[in-house]
Amino acid sequence: MRALRKLRPEAGFVLEEVPIPEIGPTDVLIHVEKAGVCGTDQHIYSWDKWAQARVKPPLVIGHEFMGTVAAVGSAVRSVAAGERVSAEGHIADLTCVLCRTGQAHICERVEIIGVDRDGAFADYIAMPEYNVWKLDPAIPDEFAAIFDPLGNAVHTVMAAGVSTKSVVITGVGSIGLMAIPVARAAGAASVYAIDVNPAKLELAKRLGADETFDARTPGLVDEIKRRTNGDGVDVLLEMSGSGSAIDSGLQMVRNGGTAALLGIPSDSININLAERIIFKGLTVLGINGRKMFETWYQTQALVKSGRVDLRPIITHVLPFEQFDRAFELMRSGEAAKIVLDLKGDIAS
Amino acid sequence: MRALRKLRPEAGFVLEEVPIPEIGPTDVLIHVEKAGVCGTDQHIYSWDKWAQARVKPPLVIGHEFMGTVAAVGSAVRSVAAGERVSAEGHIADLTCVLCRTGQAHICERVEIIGVDRDGAFADYIAMPEYNVWKLDPAIPDEFAAIFDPLGNAVHTVMAAGVSTKSVVITGVGSIGLMAIPVARAAGAASVYAIDVNPAKLELAKRLGADETFDARTPGLVDEIKRRTNGDGVDVLLEMSGSGSAIDSGLQMVRNGGTAALLGIPSDSININLAERIIFKGLTVLGINGRKMFETWYQTQALVKSGRVDLRPIITHVLPFEQFDRAFELMRSGEAAKIVLDLKGDIAS
Amino acid sequence: MRALRKLRPEAGFVLEEVPIPEIGPTDVLIHVEKAGVCGTDQHIYSWDKWAQARVKPPLVIGHEFMGTVAAVGSAVRSVAAGERVSAEGHIADLTCVLCRTGQAHICERVEIIGVDRDGAFADYIAMPEYNVWKLDPAIPDEFAAIFDPLGNAVHTVMAAGVSTKSVVITGVGSIGLMAIPVARAAGAASVYAIDVNPAKLELAKRLGADETFDARTPGLVDEIKRRTNGDGVDVLLEMSGSGSAIDSGLQMVRNGGTAALLGIPSDSININLAERIIFKGLTVLGINGRKMFETWYQTQALVKSGRVDLRPIITHVLPFEQFDRAFELMRSGEAAKIVLDLKGDIAS
């Protein structure tokens, strides 16, 4: 089968033929049809510091995908060949206290496909039955292919709790953009989006943000407070990982409000804990992955309700072979979300 | 001033001249402009068993209203003459453990205006400063006049938690009808409305219900389950007070779901607690009044967001003098919500 | 191996030799050492209406136990032969929305060992790996054998939330008795126990109840209110299943309080929902089984902390062969909790 692999500790990927993965008794073999390209893939492609520390080549990349079940192991009961599926890419040990109490998404021994073990940019991927998610017929393929990042947005929004609340989103990369219709559909009364990229802010507006702001606007904290009766917003969804966005975002939240942190700062940052968190009585939530499978059910409900339309975000659907172009579009900032089509151009 | 009063223990009200109420140092005198007519008023008008047991004539009726502050007591700081206001009609003692821990709405010594003390169907009403709610300029008068029942709907919806959830509403009288746009705006993924009145079900559809059902449909529990993957809905909002609606509503909820009970059964009812609640692991919430003032802030946020439009529910706005017609419209089931206009026809 | 079986649809059990159960790739074979006798076993023994409707002979009885792993299936990873274990007796399908969102204990397709499939009153039992609970060395065998009912008590207490709260327990059968030290260790500020059996009430006192009351005491609701500043208790733990206990228990709870229902009424009961639940703004929780495995971790933490001592409750440890005497002791009300010892008297 074809697989897009990081072969050596250097920039770039190689598309080559490799054997179809074998499956054990509790595994499911999935024929990949569509796969989303993530910023994480970009990090591995360009072989940055984080990738060098984490990734061990050779490795098949990719963790966002949907496809059709090709075969199942002898002990698999919940899914059958021919069924249309996506899958949770965090493979947890399922035996620790976290896995046994509904927190498998933060299992200490979690392995991520396409990062720690072979991933989804290939014609086939083997997944544990536990991780497979059967797709509702009402979910379009392109949306199903990006349930992973959409799930990040849903997890963040639902952990913060936005029903009837005012919300600031700092950072509207693809997950931040998804968080806009998700927050609105989940009940947010108002959504303000902040970024430095005018094209992304324009897109944020189209996706339902009430107002958008350039992060470098002087007096932006006060601007936000003015729109919220001087109090500040109820909820911050931090999706940039930028130290200055975190600092100003925390200032925008009202006393007693909630800040959900999804964006990953690349280094330690300096925080005035007393002024930003303690005196204000804030609740700060670290968000990682997606709850298995509460987030997946919520994501499905939101998409099926018709209130989360991802089409404006999926700026490109490219044939698998054009992966280099995909990474170039990502690098240039031209694309919001790119989906690779693995099925359209092969004789399957 | 004019006041609509229950004068004697018998059916009917009398509109007559009475002195303007006096206010103490912590009270606010409000010039009433618009007032909503509630089923409770109808009970007192027709002098049914409940009214006979609870109401002590003579009494000014009415508890849903908005108006303008006419005067304030010497110790009042938070509101001033000329300001546009509504008010919470549950007057709590503010000294008990419930009032001191954010649960004043269920204070054991609560008094309700228009039921236990003089109410709002009058040119002026005196209210404690604590109960007065300053109106945002963006809230239209008619909506402001019915923040009390709208608050019941919001309290029920927010207590249950509907974000990304499937919801059944049993009973679409005026509060049940309001609960439909409220639930949608608060994030419900789907809303099913059930009643026996075809006109109300028609209105429910216009207000955003995904589907509506006659409560007498055979196999209705199974119908609802079919729409929710065989599991049942996540949330029941019970707004009928009917024993059979409660019983079938509880059957429609999935295991582990939530039932919020607002409708008041007139008698004890028979429940199979084991099958309906215990084995299913349900959470059942008794809902009373509105949280002071969390519900009011939520209600304001929902209306200001433009996502809760009550206009289809307010079927009639009548001059104050036509109160008898209002109660006749209520009795006949012709009206959903009636608002009395006290200002339009007086020389103030 | 020996197994205690319901052979025919009639009263009594038969201890006889049967083959050791076979295990599949994901199963664990456990050598049973100690097993608790439950009221449910008593229902099956006496072959009452409930048992006749639910149980299909022949069947090995028993669902509370501990023992040692004798063998594991080929795909089992988390447990090995020789390890000391107990197990969750609710076998869920692990594929439905409830199982996939942390609510396997209320899976609609749950099967209970000793009720719906062969149970633990036998030298060996086969359990799915998912259900096996590895025992901490600090947990004594007798306590480990009754983690199932202890878990019911812990689930009820933790769902209600008792930290700094006042608590009434209605019904101090063995689970109600366990709930007393559990509630105290979990932070209850005061615990009142109510029953009709003086011996059980005496035991309740020894286990840490602040006060105990005969359920038939006139004016008992007022007695409880007097002890809680006239307000009523914060939390009701209903463990009797009696209609009158439920009604008076709900009256004892303060407005805004919580009632957790574990006791199973044998029939429908009559409730004044308006007065008991709705006007009071109560939260009523149906409790079933134990959360997998949050309850088990909580139970372990409580027992390890040394603050939950079950020794006064385990009134008898009997050799397996004396099962008839066990059921006679249960029937007569002489015993609180009986543990059968399967290991002490066999050549294993």
Next chain:
Amino acid sequence: MRALRKLRPEAGFVLEEVPIPEIGPTDVLIHVEKAGVCGTDQHIYSWDKWAQARVKPPLVIGHEFMGTVAAVGSAVRSVAAGERVSAEGHIADLTCVLCRTGQAHICERVEIIGVDRDGAFADYIAMPEYNVWKLDPAIPDEFAAIFDPLGNAVHTVMAAGVSTKSVVITGVGSIGLMAIPVARAAGAASVYAIDVNPAKLELAKRLGADETFDARTPGLVDEIKRRTNGDGVDVLLEMSGSGSAIDSGLQMVRNGGTAALLGIPSDSININLAERIIFKGLTVLGINGRKMFETWYQTQALVKSGRVDLRPIITHVLPFEQFDRAFELMRSGEAAKIVLDLKGDIAS
């Protein structure tokens, strides 16, 4: 009356005669009997950077106290002369969204007695009726005098939720010490205390800590993990304000755990948000003051239950005149908690 005042912007306090404060219609005049000395008072005494920035002399110091109502304003209804009281020292505006939704403790316009307005180190203090807390006869005077810092401990413990959980407390100054019996009484399964002061750690042990550790112990994070099955504790109660304690404390918390921050860092600190909070899925809670009055009821319940004994913490009860000795004992670290007795030595 006597009052201990900061007269000028310099170190030290002056005890002098000043007029008894006047009260308005909604105020209560309290005859102070006993008052606790807090680290905040010490900051004001020594006139450090924080005090210079915040405090405007002249000012009566002191915010922890109990006494007897001497007089009430004309509109006061809930308390009467002669009643024994303490009071919440955070005076909120009671009109903002926070005050109106149960979060008055983090009102943006809060004024603190003894810091922003005249305080409790005086024979009399005037307090708004809203802030007065009637004392249960079962609460000893010395405990009542320090309900303010005890309330900080209770607020932190209850916000984190410790029932059946493992807990680390970093920093056992007087509030950290109080948090030990509070956490145990509230249901913590295990409590580990960390500090650099051996005398305080010794006291921590006496107050019920399972184990105590010097914060400078090499490998301390691993030590704590070893005691919690390698996972880390469920809950961190941070009461030191030290950057290194916060950093190592966060490392000690298991994935998915909770960190409640009460200690106030004097400067910004550097945090690796990705590793300490985001990837771990932590919940971080900023804690300020006490919830009005949920925390007060919880505190009362804990003390009345007899499970929170503060006597080992109150190392000194001194006559009011010996205030200089009190601050010297504070400065030297000899004292844990000092209570000043204003009544014992005056002709009242």
